[in-house]
Amino acid sequence: MDSVGNLIIYAIAAIAIIAFSILAVTTKKILRSATYLLFTLLATAVIYFQMDYEFLGAVQIAVYAGGIVVLFVFAIMLTHKPGKDAEPLSSHKKWLGVGAAFAGAAVCAGALFSYGKFCCAKLLPGSGFDIKEIGSALLDTDKFGYLLPFEAISILLLACIIGGVVIARRR
Amino acid sequence: MSFDFSILVLAIPFFMFLFLGLVGVKMGKKITGVVGTIAMGVTLFICYSIAFTYFFGTDQGQISAEGVRQSVLAYDWNWLTFTDKLVVKLGILLDPISAMMLIVISTISFLVHLFSLGYMSDEYGKPEKGFQRYYSFLALFTFSMLGLVVATNIFQMFIFFEMVGVSSYLLIGFYYTSPAAIHASKKAFIVTRLADLFFLVGIMILSYYTDTFDFNALMASPESALSSAHGQTFMGCSVMAWALTFIFIGGAGKSAMYPLHIWLPDAMEGPTPVSALIHAATMVVAGVFLVARLFPLYVLEQGSMNIVLVVGAFTALYAAAIACVQSDIKRALAFSTISQIAYMMTALAVSSAPGVGEEGGLGYMASMFHLFTHAMFKALLFLCAGAIIHAVHSNENSHMHGLHKFMPITSIAFLIGCLAIAGIPPFAGFFSKDEILVACYEKSPLWGVWMAIVAGMTAFYMFRIYYLIFHWKKHEVKEGHHAPHDMQWTMTLPLIILAVISCVAGFIPFGKYVTADGQALHTHTNWPVAISSVCIALVGIGLATKMYFKENDLPSKLKSKFNGLWTAAYNRFYMDELYQFITHKVIFQKVCKPIAWFDRHVIDGTMNLLADMTTSASFAIRKMQSGSIQSYVLYYFLGAIMLAAVTMVIVLI
Amino acid sequence: MYLIPSLIMFGCGVFGFITRKNMIAILISLELMLNSVDINFVVFNRFLYPDQLNGMFFALFAIAIAAAETAVAIAIIINVYRVAKKVDISEITKLKF
Secondary structure (H helix, E strand, O other): OHHHHHHHHHHHHHHHHHHHHHHHHOOOOOHHHHHHHHHHHHHHHHHHHHOOOHHHHHHHHHHHHHEEEEEEEEHHHHHOOOOOOOOOOOOOHHHHHHHHHHHHHHHHHHHHHHHHHHOOOOOOOOOOOHHHHHHHHHHHOOOOHHHHHHHHHHHHHHHHHHHHHHOOOOO | OOOOHHHHHHHHHHHHHHHHHHHHHHHOOHHHHHHHHHHHHHHHHHHHHHHHHHHHHOOOOOOOOOOOOOEEEEEEEEEEOOOOOOOEEEEEOOOHHHHHHHHHHHHHHHHHHHHHHOOOOOHHHOEEHHHHHHHHHHHHHHHHHHHOOOOOEEEHHHHHHHHHHHHHHHHOOOOOOHHHHHHHHHHHHHHHHHHHHHHHHHHHHHHHHOOOOHHHHHHHHHHHHHHHHOOEEEOOEEHHHHHHHHHHHHHHHHHOOOOOOHHHHHHHHOHHHHHHHHHOOOOHHHHHHHHHOOHHHHHHHHHHHHHHHHHHHHHOOOOOOHHOOOOEEEHHHHHHHHHHHHHHHHHHHOOOOOOOOOOHHHHHHHHHHHHHHHHHHOOOOOOHHHHHHHHOOEEHHHHHHOHHHHHHHHOOOOOOOHHOOOOOOHHHHHHHHHHHHHHHHHHHHHHHHHHHHHHHHHHHHHHHHHHHHHHHOOOOOOOOOOOOOOOOHHHHHHHHHHHHHHHHHHOOOOOHHOOOOOOOOOOOOOOOHHHHHHHHHHHHHHHHHHHOOOOOOHHHHHHHHHHHHHHHHOOOHHHHHHHHHHHHHHHHHHHHHHHHHHHHHHHHHHHHHHHOOOHHEEEEEEEEHOOHHHHHHHHHHHHHHHHHHHHHHHHOO | OOOHHHHHHHHHHHHHHHHHOOHHHHHHHHHHHHHHHHHHHHHHHHOOOOOOOOHHHHHHHHHHHHHHHHHHHHHHHHHHHHHHOOOOOOOOOOOOO
């Protein structure tokens, strides 16, 4: 953490992520849940920016915040009557979920703190990647080229488009 | 005609089996029978030409320079290769006895095919149900029997041995709606199967030590074959003696030697032509044929030979005694068959090696001769019995009596058969039986006298049957039945042909063609033996005439006098009951029951326990498979965490 | 220290996935989990190999796949809703045997 400004930005983003995540899964209204998800994703984008991954942050905002959350909102609009609360959770199930989540978190946290240097590692000054470099890496076939996964993802997306159309088509 | 055609002898019946069995239903009954008979006629022709070429041809090199008749290996294919030396082959071997058997089998089979055209129909000439099946099975049997006699090796012989067993089973059980027929077929199959088990063990022992299945290789040097297991003993006897004894047991099962004879009388439940073909003329002599085939080995192993001798001689007397009191004509004939086959066995057993002594190998020749003549006249007798049964619809002689006036041709044919079996010159049986007796006297006077007594009994019981069928008293035609009469030509023609053969077969110079070593054996009539045997036969016939020609009370008087003996003999000396006792009371109760209990409770129990455990375990965890994705995720996640925790602990420690 | 919010986000995702009944809420929880993993990739990339882009590309592809997956899932949910008029997974039991 080279500067206090960065630290403050990090603190805000981290607190936003934690708070909105928890709210997203605990709120009764599903539309609010989607909204909290949006904030969480935006906060994540802030973290990406902070780590000098501007492109990734932009993608995060564009795809997640702009695409996926909008999709969620549409789906919620289509399937829910406004103003209707979700049913309260059964306590049995709730405690089960809490237990599982805490167990997972505990194990991961244990792993994390056992390698304690990560927690307070200094963020090295990033070399900064320009968009040109990323673009050429994406379409490269060298060792650090990503043409094959890129194409695979594009085919997957195509399949998803067709699949989505086929599934959602009115018969 | 070269021997290349010999494959047709097997191919035609086998093809007919498939053809008649598969297409017969479509063809109609009459045509099936006619086609089967014609095909058998073709086979007959080929068999005759092969045998003729073999016995009289000179250009094929069958007779070597020393005058020894060689065996001819017409075909020989490798079939299974176990080791380099131990190879199972399939092929066709022609030598004097197999050529002779070809004649016997094809003749009888053809005549039985012809006879069955009439027999398997009702009075109006309409064929019975299952007619096609019957002809198909007949073809199968003919195929297996021919394959048996031309077998080149002991393993091929075993295969065909089993196949005749199967076809015999199928034909005995032909009337599968009758429980008696089913029991009889099962009995025949199980008993012969049991004997074949010993046969197989014998084959294994033999081939293990000699490294070969081939008859030619075994016969070429029987001494070395025997000495290959030299020094190996088991329970005090040499291994080879055991092997040969086991093989003999296999043959005894098929040939109905005591104590494995019990299936043959019951086998008479099958159609009578089948009895004539299988249970009188051909299949039952398979055991004799087997011993004759391995004769060079047996003759060197006197221990096994003595077993054959004792079993044969005892069976001859035993069966003859039973045959004297049976009232069912087919059963009486069956016991007569057992007795006569035992005769052949005895003749083989008393034979010494060819060239030893003055009459060496005579018994072998006589046995084969008797096999030939017996096949002819016993088939004649059975076919006559078939004609009679077809006419009066009963097996019991009490329903017959006095048929001579109604069925003259059958009566004369039956009489010829009786004279032949009784050994009255000039009928066939005289010559062969006479030579057997000579061979027996050669061995020891005891056996000679013994067999002469059996011959007398044979004459007695045959004429008893004859008189009870055709004379005794006037035939009573039952209400609603028409009078019995001679049958149509398909049934009488075989009788006439066989009767003629029975008359003249004795004059065949058999010793010239069929001998143990291939060299011609010159027989001369041993007058004292011949005359005494004819006298004994005449005494037997006279006794029978006295007792049974006209209705009188002499038989019942004798019966009451020797009541115990009569009852015992009538019940076949309680052999069947003994078997019943042993199988049911001893084997089933004492051996099988505990095994069954063990199987049901311990082995099945273990399996059931496993199954129950699986069931209860799956019932216990069934709740976990709720179909709810969320619980699945929970389990998955917990599992993943656990793995992660374990990994962490391992890495950190 | 960037990992801590990611960890908590993941825990929230698990909790939501297990407890919520609404299918869309479950999907939202799923997105949370995916996002937290993305953060992890990026953070490790940034801290361990600052001059390479592997983790970043992984996150990039993960985002693309998440988008695709969400689209299909929402299509399915809408279709199910059209048939059953419900989005509660505890009530959609028609496919259960």
